Amino acid sequence: MLDILWRAVAIGIGATVFMDIWAIILNKAIGHPLPNWGMVGRWVRHLPERVFHDDIGKAAPYAHEKALGWAFHYLVGILYGVILVVLAGAGWLAAPTFLPAFILGIVTVGAGWFLLAPGMGAGWAASKLPNPMKVRALNLVAHTVFALGMFSTALLIR
Secondary structure, three states: OOOHHHHHHHHHHHHHHHHHHHHHHHHHHHHHOOOOOHHHHHHHHHOOOOOOOHHHHOOOOOOOHHHHHHHHHHHHHHHHHHHHHHHHHHHHHHOOHHHHHHHHHOOHHHHHHHHHHHHOOOHHOOOOOOOOOHHHHHHHHHHHHHHHHHHHHHHHHO
16 A cells, blocks of 8 residues: 555656656746746735645745745645545556546646636736637646656656
């Protein structure tokens, strides 16, 4: 059982690394801004008091918000890796297929659209941002890359 848990954790970490590499590629190739994990950390820090903000940038800063944001980013990735293994079953670890990872990757976009984005002041599914359709498309691509990372990591460690 411990072996299954560690593999699920590795899948979540591997997938999150894939997503981070994708963000760097977009940044270098087309100048797309890198994620601001500091603002995510600020949001996480304020969760006990408030979930939804008009603008997280106006919330009181937290000295370690960048570290908290990065930790939260990887903890969520690990959680998704564990969820994948629980839903797909331990047998999936022996013979991983892409479809379960892809389905979970796309479903997890919902957490960003309906919790994180409005929580930080960007509106439901980034509706308050200047180009919400572009943001949504990039979210779908990033979570597809995350799914590829889950699948690839599972293949690597099987």
